[in-house]
Amino acid sequence: MSSSKQQTANSKSLTIGWLYPDLMSTYGDRGNIMVIQKRCLWRGIKTEIVNIDQNTSENELKSVNILFGGGAQDREQNLVINDLVKKSGIIKELIENNVPSLFVCGSPQLLGKYYEPSFGKRIEGLGIFDLWSIHPGPENDRLIGNIIAKTSLPGISETKIVGFENHGGRTLLGKNAKPFAIVIKGYGNNGEDRTEGVIYKNAIGSYLHGPLLPKNPEIADWLIKKALEVKYKTPINLEPLDKSVEEKARNTIAKRLNIKL
Amino acid sequence: MSNLGNGSTWPGHIALGANKNFIRQILKNSKTKIIVVAGTNGKTTTSSLISTTLNDNGREVIQNLSGANLLNGIASTLISNSDFKSKLNADFAIFEIDENTLPLIIKEYPPDFIIILNLFRDQLDRYGEVNIIASNWKKAFEQLSERTTLILNADDPQVAYFSKDIKAKTLFFGLNEVNENVKIQASDSDYCPKCGKKLNYTNRVFSHLGNWDCQNCSLKRPNLNINEFSSYPMPGTYNKYNSLASVLLLRQIGIKDKDLQKSFAKFTPVFGRQEIIDYKDKKIQIFLSKNPTSFNQSFKTISELNAKSLLIILNDRVPDGHDISWIWDTELSSIDEFNNILLAGDRVYDMALRLKYELGISNFQSKVKTFEELSTAIDSGVRMVSENETLFILPTYSAMLEVRKILTGKKIL
Numbered sequence: 201m202s203s204s205k206q207q208t209a210n211s212k213s214l215t216i217g218w219l220y221p222d223l224m225s226t227y228g229d230r231g232n233i234m235v236i237q238k239r240c241l242w243r244g245i246k247t248e249i250v251n252i253d254q255n256t257s258e259n260e261l262k263s264v265n266i267l268f269g270g271g272a273q274d275r276e277q278n279l280v281i282n283d284l285v286k287k288s289g290i291i292k293e294l295i296e297n298n299v300p301s302l303f304v305c306g307s308p309q310l311l312g313k314y315y316e317p318s319f320g321k322r323i324e325g326l327g328i329f330d331l332w333s334i335h336p337g338p339e340n341d342r343l344i345g346n347i348i349a350k351t352s353l354p355g356i357s358e359t360k361i362v363g364f365e366n367h368g369g370r371t372l373l374g375k376n377a378k379p380f381a382i383v384i385k386g387y388g389n390n391g392e393d394r395t396e397g398v399i400y401k402n403a404i405g406s407y408l409h410g411p412l413l414p415k416n417p418e419i420a421d422w423l424i425k426k427a428l429e430v431k432y433k434t435p436i437n438l439e440p441l442d443k444s445v446e447e448k449a450r451n452t453i454a455k456r457l458n459i460k461l
Numbered sequence: 462m463s464n465l466g467n468g469s470t471w472p473g474h475i476a477l478g479a480n481k482n483f484i485r486q487i488l489k490n491s492k493t494k495i496i497v498v499a500g501t502n503g504k505t506t507t508s509s510l511i512s513t514t515l516n517d518n519g520r521e522v523i524q525n526l527s528g529a530n531l532l533n534g535i536a537s538t539l540i541s542n543s544d545f546k547s548k549l550n551a552d553f554a555i556f557e558i559d560e561n562t563l564p565l566i567i568k569e570y571p572p573d574f575i576i577i578l579n580l581f582r583d584q585l586d587r588y589g590e591v592n593i594i595a596s597n598w599k600k601a602f603e604q605l606s607e608r609t610t611l612i613l614n615a616d617d618p619q620v621a622y623f624s625k626d627i628k629a630k631t632l633f634f635g636l637n638e639v640n641e642n643v644k645i646q647a648s649d650s651d652y653c654p655k656c657g658k659k660l661n662y663t664n665r666v667f668s669h670l671g672n673w674d675c676q677n678c679s680l681k682r683p684n685l686n687i688n689e690f691s692s693y694p695m696p697g698t699y700n701k702y703n704s705l706a707s708v709l710l711l712r713q714i715g716i717k718d719k720d721l722q723k724s725f726a727k728f729t730p731v732f733g734r735q736e737i738i739d740y741k742d743k744k745i746q747i748f749l750s751k752n753p754t755s756f757n758q759s760f761k762t763i764s765e766l767n768a769k770s771l772l773i774i775l776n777d778r779v780p781d782g783h784d785i786s787w788i789w790d791t792e793l794s795s796i797d798e799f800n801n802i803l804l805a806g807d808r809v810y811d812m813a814l815r816l817k818y819e820l821g822i823s824n825f826q827s828k829v830k831t832f833e834e835l836s837t838a839i840d841s842g843v844r845m846v847s848e849n850e851t852l853f854i855l856p857t858y859s860a861m862l863e864v865r866k867i868l869t870g871k872k873i874l
Contacts, residue, residue, distance in 0.1 A: 222651060222659070223652075225790075227784075227786045228787055228788065228789030228790050229789075230789050230790060231786070231789030231818075234789070234818050234819075235818060238818050238821070242821075276652070278657075279652070279657060338593070344784070345783065346783075364783075364784055364785075364786060366784055409786050410784075410785075410786050411786055411789055414789070414811075414814045414815070414818065415811070415814065441822075442822065445810055445813045445814055445817055446814065448813075448831075449808075449810035449811050449813070449814055452807075452808065452810055452811070
């Protein structure tokens with residue numbers, strides 16, 4: 201009914217679904233949730249967090265407006281996938297319906313075609329992302345360090361993202377997959393082809409943690425904006441927030457890596 | 462550059478280069494009893510409690526310097542404490558050992574006592590995942606004979622599980638206290654180490670420590686050999702664990718409780734672990750905070766001490782770990798009770814972001830100050846506290862060494 205083309209976010213609400221917070225929360229992943237929640241709150245958007253685990257009903261999962269999944273140790277990945285396959289249909293449907301999602305570290309591996317851990321059996325993934333991941337074994341170096349990459353997200357492409365990566369697994373993208381970002385300094389998916397993460401519709405998979413969102417508020421706001429637009433079916437204009445502390449934190453890393461942001 | 466905090470490890474490095482069996486030979490050749498202390502948090506305090514008490518009770522003790530906790534550090538300690546016949550002149554040797562070195566030292570020479578304090582998420586970039594460390598340790602413990610005594614934290618499921626299928630003698634410490642703030646924080650091992658199902662906790666002390674049991678495979682916390690002691694040398698729940706582990710070991714060695722109490726009563730903290738330093742007519746107390754669990758416990762302890770002014774220093778150098786994402790796993794909901802919050806360190810603005818999201822923008826702007834220079838931060842902090850107030854400092858490891866250097870004018874390591 202609004203007469204203006206773009207609506208503000210005030211007095212709207214979002215439901216954030218957090219996949220297996222007990223099992224998949226190895227790398228400060230909670231920070232990503234906090235950032236989305238607070239950036240909504242500061243703009244008058246109500247949020248509710250729903251933990252997605254073995255006790256979640258189908259309807260609860262379907263009500264989610266943003267989906268988030270974090271990192272996990274190899275053992276926990278096995279526990280997760282057993283339950284995740286049961287939810288596979290709904291998660292696919294959410295992503296196909298453009299629900300914005302962020303999957304970090306372990307979870308994109310599970311959403312890909314398969315994951316081969318350093319020990320034990322290959323884990324078949326949900327096949328949502330056209331990628332597969334292989335852990336080359338503990339004698340190979342983990343890919344660890346600060347990373348800067350240029351995102352290819354529509355609307356904010358060219359934005360440089362700053363984070364930290366720490367992964368044993370190497371991910372390869374299929375020919376239909378689009379990377380989330382192109383590495384400027386760091387390793388990315390496999391340390392070789394300069395791709396970082398994956399993007400499919402509004403779902404992002406990434407090895408970046410640190411966590412990702414605090415130092416990359418543009419990504420956080422992109423997720424929030426998309427979530428509101430999908431839910432309310434109208435273009436949304438998010439009021440900008442001060443980012444002076446963010447800039448300083450980003451520049452600390454940029455200076456070390458000798459990159460101009 | 463050699464690692465900060467490694468002390469003098471080059472003699473050991475050379476000795477091991479010349480003779481890779483050096484450690485094995487010298488220990489075999491001596492009557493010295495070997496005590497190894499391992500775990501993510503509390504090694505230095507526990508080792509120091511044990512060595513102080515043994516010293517007070519007339520035992521000759523040698524100890525590796527904190528930070529010299531790899532094989533070359535152990536070898537260096539042995540060199541500087543042995544006579545010309547390569548024999549150690551000590552009743553006890555206490556070694557605090559790095560996570561990755563523990564299996565190596567066991568292979569070199571089986572210790573008489575091994576204390577395992579806990580296993581928390583620490584420096585993932587250096588040590589890898591907690592589960593991998595646990596499985597390497599378990600394999601090493603399976604090689605031990607009954608002449609070794611393992612002293613284990615029963616409240617930590619993965620640590621307690623080390624007692625399964627081994628020949629070594631086992632003793633358990635744990636706490637029966639109920640912690641009121643049962644909010645789950647930065648938990649690493651809420652899952653059964655045997656069958657992988659989620660564990661049940663009848664009470665939780667902090668993080669994944671508590672009275673646990675598995676309703677699937679019926680594994681449960683082992684019976685405790687000790688759960689309290691008449692006096693503790695330092696505040697903080699985590700120091701109760703360190704103390705109980707020490708008591709359990711010292712009793713085995715034959716130290717009487719009344720002598721233990723005497724030593725505990727006059728124990729002074731090791732540098733940076735609740736150490737109090739007078740500086741510019743004000744009191745500063747340093748609480749080393751190197752990972753989410755140690756940060757949370759430090760934070761809780763200073764809150765209980767009614768702290769109002771706080772300096773957090775976040776570095777990301779080798780001894781700290783390069784990965785600082787752990788700051789987002791800390792539990793800081795009571796930080797708005799502080800009046801002055803100062804931040805410094807290599808990653809000061811990452812910590813600032815963490816607090817911005819905890820406090821909200823206006824509280825953040827009115828309470829938090831960031832400093833790029835550590836000495837300026839300390840001076841500013843000291844100026845802010847009133848005469849009888851303490852400035853509390855929560856530093857990471859390398860930051861703690863820097864703070865001490867500024868406050869005392871000396872380098873310790």
